Amino acid sequence: MSATQVVHSAAAPDQAAGRNHIPGEAGIWIFILGDMAVFAVLFGTFLVYRNKDVALFDSSQLHLNTTFGLINTLLLLVSSMLVVLAVTAVRRGTPKPAPLLIAGAIGCGLAFSALKVVEYIGKIDAGITPQTNTFYMFYFLLTGLHWFHLLLGLVVLSYLLVSARRKTHTAAQFAWFEGGGCFWHMVDLLWIALFPLIYLLN
Amino acid sequence: MDTIVPLLRTRTSIVWFVLILATLLTWSLGGSHHTPGVDGGSSLAGFSILLIAFIKIRFIGLYFMELRHAPVALRGAFEAYCVVTCGALVVLFGMSQHVV
Numbered sequence: 001m002s003a004t005q006v007v008h009s010a011a012a013p014d015q016a017a018g019r020n021h022i023p024g025e026a027g028i029w030i031f032i033l034g035d036m037a038v039f040a041v042l043f044g045t046f047l048v049y050r051n052k053d054v055a056l057f058d059s060s061q062l063h064l065n066t067t068f069g070l071i072n073t074l075l076l077l078v079s080s081m082l083v084v085l086a087v088t089a090v091r092r093g094t095p096k097p098a099p100l101l102i103a104g105a106i107g108c109g110l111a112f113s114a115l116k117v118v119e120y121i122g123k124i125d126a127g128i129t130p131q132t133n134t135f136y137m138f139y140f141l142l143t144g145l146h147w148f149h150l151l152l153g154l155v156v157l158s159y160l161l162v163s164a165r166r167k168t169h170t171a172a173q174f175a176w177f178e179g180g181g182c183f184w185h186m187v188d189l190l191w192i193a194l195f196p197l198i199y200l201l202n
Numbered sequence: 203m204d205t206i207v208p209l210l211r212t213r214t215s216i217v218w219f220v221l222i223l224a225t226l227l228t229w230s231l232g233g234s235h236h237t238p239g240v241d242g243g244s245s246l247a248g249f250s251i252l253l254i255a256f257i258k259i260r261f262i263g264l265y266f267m268e269l270r271h272a273p274v275a276l277r278g279a280f281e282a283y284c285v286v287t288c289g290a291l292v293v294l295f296g297m298s299q300h301v302v
Contacts, residue, residue, distance in 0.1 A: 200251050
C-alpha cells in the first residue's frame with residue numbers, strides 16, 4: 001500500500017488487521033519490548049530484595065491502598081478498550097467516533113494521574129518516603145517510573161486525538177495511529193504486572 | 203452512540219470483559235490473603251495472582267495490541283516474554299514461600 005492510499009477495510013473486525021501484520025511502525029516494537037524487558041528485570045529485582053526481608057515487605061505493603069490500585073487498573077483497562085475501538089473505527093474507514101474515544105482514554109489517564117497524586121501525598125503526609133525502607137524505595141521507583149510512562153502515553157494520546165480528527169488516513173498515518181495505541185496498551189500491560197506485584201503479593 | 207455500538211461487536215470486547223472480571227478476582231484474592239488463614243492458602247493466592255496477571259498480559263498483547271496477527275517472530279518474542287517473566291517471578295516468589 002502506498003503512502004498516499006486511504007486506509008479502508010471491509011474485512012471482519014477480528015480479522016481486519018490481517019495476517020502477518022505488524023501493528024504500528026516496526027521500530028516501535030524495539031522500544032516497547034525493550035521497555036517491557038527493563039520492567040521485567042525490575043520486577044525480578046523487587047522479588048529478590050523481598051526474599052531478603054519478607055516480613056518488612058509484607059508489613060510495609062499493608063499501608064498501601066489496594067482500592068486505589070484496583071480503580072487505577074480498571075481505569076487503564078477502560079482506556080485501553082477505548083483506544084482499541086478508536087483504532088478499529090479508523091481502520092474501518094469510519095473515524096467519526098474516534099476523537100471522542102481517544103478523549104475518553106485521555107480522561108481515564110488523567111484520572112489515574114489524579115489518584116496517583118492523592119496516593120503519593122497520603123504517603124508523604126504519613127512520613128513515608130523512598131528513604132523509609134527498601135519496600136518503599138521500590139514502591140516509589142516502580143510506580144513513579146510507570147507514571148512517567150503514563151504521562152508520555154498521554155502526550156501520545158494527544159497526538160492520536162489530533163490524528164483521529166482526519167477523515168482519511170494514509171498507510172503511514174495509520175501506522176503511527178496504531179503504534180501510538182500499542183504504546184498506550186504497554187502502559188496498561190506494565191500496570192497489570194505492577195499492581196499485583198507491589199500491592200497484592202503477600 | 204450508533205457509531206460506537208458496531209465497534210463493540212468483536213471478540214476483543216469479550217476479552218476486555220474477562221480482563222475486568224479477572225482484575226476483580228485478583229483483587230479479592232489479594233485482599234483475602236492479607237488476613238492470616240489456613241497454611242498454604244497465602245502461597246496459593248500468591249501464585250494465582252501472578253499467573254492471572256500474566257494471562258491478562260498475554261491477552262492484552264494478543265487482542266489489544268493485535269499481536270495475534272503479527273509475524274511469528276514478533277508474536278513469539280511477546281509470548282516468550284510472558285512465559286520467561288512469569289516463570290522467573292513465580293520461582294522467585296516460591297523461594298519466599300519455601301516452595302522452590
